Amino acid sequence: MSLVVQKYGGSSVADAESIKRVARRIVETRKAGHAVCVVVSAMGDTTDELLDLANQVSPLPPGRELDMLLTSGERISMALVAMAIANLGHEARSFTGSQAGVITDAVHGKARIIDVTPGRIQTALAAGHIAIVAGFQGVSVDTKDITTLGRGGSDTTAVALAAALEADVCEIYTDVDGVFTADPRIVPSARKVPVVSNEEMLELAACGAKILHLRCVEYARRFGMPIHVRSSFSAHEGTWVTDAAYTGFRRPAGLGGDEQQHEGETVEAPIIAGVAHDRSEAKITVVGVPDRAGKAAAIFQAVAEAEINIDMIVQNVSATETGLTDISFTLPKSDGQTGVQALTRLQDTVGFSGILYDDHIGKLSLVGAGMRSHPGVSATLFQALADAGINIEMISTSEIRVSVVTRDDQLDAAVRAVHTAFGLDSTQGEAVVYGGTGR
Amino acid sequence: MSLVVQKYGGSSVADAESIKRVARRIVETRKAGHAVCVVVSAMGDTTDELLDLANQVSPLPPGRELDMLLTSGERISMALVAMAIANLGHEARSFTGSQAGVITDAVHGKARIIDVTPGRIQTALAAGHIAIVAGFQGVSVDTKDITTLGRGGSDTTAVALAAALEADVCEIYTDVDGVFTADPRIVPSARKVPVVSNEEMLELAACGAKILHLRCVEYARRFGMPIHVRSSFSAHEGTWVTDAAYTGFRRPAGLGGDEQQHEGETVEAPIIAGVAHDRSEAKITVVGVPDRAGKAAAIFQAVAEAEINIDMIVQNVSATETGLTDISFTLPKSDGQTGVQALTRLQDTVGFSGILYDDHIGKLSLVGAGMRSHPGVSATLFQALADAGINIEMISTSEIRVSVVTRDDQLDAAVRAVHTAFGLDSTQGEAVVYGGTGR
Incomplete structure (x- = not known):
């Protein structure tokens, strides 16, 4: 039994x-x-x-x-x-x-x-x-x-x-x-x-x-x-x-x-198991951070102490003539206010010029165990979004996942474009050509 | 503390x-x-x-x-x-x-x-x-x-x-x-x-x-x-x-x-602690019961086996020329149907002529520890009810209680009459004369 x-x-x-x-x-x-x-x-x-x-x-x-x-x-x-x-x-x-x-x-x-x-x-x-x-x-x-x-x-x-x-x-x-x-x-x-x-x-x-x-x-x-x-x-x-x-x-x-x-x-593990999306996150950008050791650490230390789980992080290439850089990260919208407050208290000691808060972002994630053995997934993803006229603001990857951040009002179109590009639509075949040079 | x-x-x-x-x-x-x-x-x-x-x-x-x-x-x-x-x-x-x-x-x-x-x-x-x-x-x-x-x-x-x-x-x-x-x-x-x-x-x-x-x-x-x-x-x-x-x-x-x-x-224990009333009971009368030993026992055995708690019991004096008697008892209204059914099954073996069910009764109870040392309480009670034109259908007593059954639509008047007769009204004194020959 x-x-x-x-x-x-x-x-x-x-x-x-x-x-x-x-x-x-x-x-x-x-x-x-x-x-x-x-x-x-x-x-x-x-x-x-x-x-x-x-x-x-x-x-x-x-x-x-x-x-x-x-x-x-x-x-x-x-x-x-x-x-x-x-x-x-x-x-x-x-x-x-x-x-x-x-x-x-x-x-x-x-x-x-x-x-x-x-x-x-x-x-x-x-x-x-x-x-x-x-x-x-x-x-x-x-x-x-x-x-x-x-x-x-x-x-x-x-x-x-x-x-x-x-x-x-x-x-x-x-x-x-x-x-x-x-x-x-x-x-x-x-x-x-x-x-x-x-x-x-x-x-x-x-x-x-x-x-x-x-x-x-x-x-x-x-x-x-x-x-x-x-x-x-x-x-x-x-x-x-x-x-x-x-x-x-x-x-x-x-x-x-x-x-x-x-x-x-x-x-056989399919290349893509699914396309997930998430509108529950916001983005904080710390503008004009002095590009010196310890500054990024101080910022994320403060966020961690506020018990905020951050998701994606992007640091722009430093503009060498100014010695300043911008650091962006995503966090749950519900933690947005706490995050901004924690960072504002840090402004004088770290010496950055300002904080931008953006809660109109959307995140698209492509997940599949088959990615491990199939290069070119990211390239196909980026091409599909480019063809649909959707701008990518942040990117992060794991072994079996690629995530991108877009404007929230473009997220639905992005999900549909990517779903089609990877041959996931139920009425389509699975013939997808992977171009590009790997993820 | x-x-x-x-x-x-x-x-x-x-x-x-x-x-x-x-x-x-x-x-x-x-x-x-x-x-x-x-x-x-x-x-x-x-x-x-x-x-x-x-x-x-x-x-x-x-x-x-x-x-x-x-x-x-x-x-x-x-x-x-x-x-x-x-x-x-x-x-x-x-x-x-x-x-x-x-x-x-x-x-x-x-x-x-x-x-x-x-x-x-x-x-x-x-x-x-x-x-x-x-x-x-x-x-x-x-x-x-x-x-x-x-x-x-x-x-x-x-x-x-x-x-x-x-x-x-x-x-x-x-x-x-x-x-x-x-x-x-x-x-x-x-x-x-x-x-x-x-x-x-x-x-x-x-x-x-x-x-x-x-x-x-x-x-x-x-x-x-x-x-x-x-x-x-x-x-x-x-x-x-x-x-x-x-x-x-x-x-x-x-x-x-x-x-x-x-x-x-x-x-000092007051003669009367209070007048309680109850409209939750009904009365069953078993009519024409042969006045022989064991008949009443058979009836109450059947009621007990139906897990019904009975309250008051009255057996009329047997009409000697017929050798028949009536037995009345009160029980919770919620058990009324069960009680009637239990007794109906008994009709042939006990040999009574019929069952009457009455759910329009009310019960008034006079309670007080002082009754033990004050005779005449029942007489005062009965006189008060008689003066108010209220008929008493059943009576039962304990050491510190007298209960009577009336029509349900007369119960409120009965409670008021008795409350006044025993000097319990808040605007009155407590001078009550107890007449009669004890309860």
Whole structure:
């Protein structure tokens, strides 16, 4: 008997009808002979409503109490899912994060999972019951207080629990069919990707693809847990995220969706897994920095001390006659004000002439494990953008990724141009000529 | 330093403004130098909203899951109260029933408290923190599942916790000023009673006074915990419920409200503590029962097996020429259908001629420890009702109580007439002449 961990997000359990639909899906999986452990998020807008209540009583609620409050959201949804399953004649038991053995550190609001000791879940599954677990929450090993895991927490709960239970697969149900070569709202011809490697998924998640959270993919890679991202609205196979993506991938028996099963197939890594985009960043340019050792270090030290994660960095070639240079970097828009303030305090000591803040940038990222063995990807990318009349403001690369910054109002056109240039459109063939001299 | 346990009901924490008001009240108590442990119910209509959700996904939700669902209600209110206190600059920590050590049996929906092990509460109080505890909930000693205590559960939590913590007083905050000689909505001249004994409060609660639940008073009597019932909207002293009511009652220092303090006063037990009324019962009459041994036993055996609690019983004098008698009893309206069905199945074996069901009755109860030493109470009662033209259908008495059943549309008039006849109206003196030959 296979063991499946399924995770349903807030939109999948938004109301009574959705909960009943999810319950039918869970029961179908159980009736197909699998042991099933389900992780649920809070219903639809519950978390926002609870946050609103908290703000009404306190402008800055203590983290411990905020976690106590927010965790009631999953408590509600998991109990309702268990009831809906019982109403279909199957036995279900709901468990809080604490009851499920999700042990975390004590950092309220963004706790990290330290260990998972799912004894009660195993007992329930051994009795033939369907276990329903609250996502996003755990209990601190030190204080015994209830914690929340922060953004993407329910996905992470599901993968961590799947790993601890040695499940065959962790299914993440969402409102789209899987991972696409680009956001279908921007590129209507985007195709669903059948398999993607963990490293590709990590790059895609880091570059703005919202389908899976970074921490969840990191966890899956660490424990070798295959993730199946699929729609809760269809029985179609979605996207498998697994390190075995290109080395002989075997779907767990009976868990591949309703499409044709491929046994232990080996797929050649495609050159491009997808085109991600991100509008959540802004750019700060420090103008007229004296081109001397230690100046750049002082600037990035100040930014780091403000606990801001920067992404891309560009330093212009120094204008030799002035001895001055410009340094640009990108950071989350939400950290923009903090960043500008931290740097302004530095102006006299570092001696730069000014700070420019630009929150009208967009970032396009091309991700694919096949880039390693295919030179010329960057050249094709730059040519496609040039042909579309789009100016590139910054560039950064990793082994399997190329990212460029453009104006934000040109980002959609850029994504479409690049998607077409790399033959990713669903109606096109894959004949792409790579010119140029490598990346 | 005194230790106070305060309990706030759903109407006291119905919205953000109410929660902030309750927080100010709690902080005032703390600032007066007392250690404070607070028990809260779910906000206003939360429990009903959750029950509605449950009914949308399942007509008959499993008790375990219903308890898991409903307990999120107090989780929300207690976290919000803790946040509001923190916003006033005081340290507060919220605890679920399980974290507070409220150990119960495993009867979901109406669990009984087996033990209270409030180690975490004691640690919080010792650190000078205000402890906020979820009412109405506990954890099963056997299954480790979350349970709810059923009706009046938050009051019971407060008293049980107060007993385990050896608190000086358990304050039950409500939306009225205390225990009244009658429901002020029916008798505008009803007076607040300063002290009442546990046995009187038990009779009043059992007879329809909704201010305190039976189980909570039983618990207080068992552990000798004084209860102070008072309004969360004023600083006035409310009603003290204590076995020491008439034997030398001493209020804990500084915990008597804003009125004049009386040290160790001895109050003579008043003849009448109050007039309670109840419209929640119905009457079943089994007509034409053969007047032979075992017939009545068979009838009440059947009712007991249907798990129905009956209240009053009247058997008419047998009409000797027919050898038949009528048996009437009262039971909760909510059990009416079940009761009629249980008896109908019995008709052939017992051989009675029919069943009458009447859900238009009302019950008036006169309660007072002073009845023991004052004969004539019943006679005064019956005369008052006769003078008001109200017919008595059934009578039952205990040592400190007389109850009568009337038509439901005459109940309000009956309560007013009796309240006046016993000199309980606030504008009247207490000169009442007791005639008659005792009860």
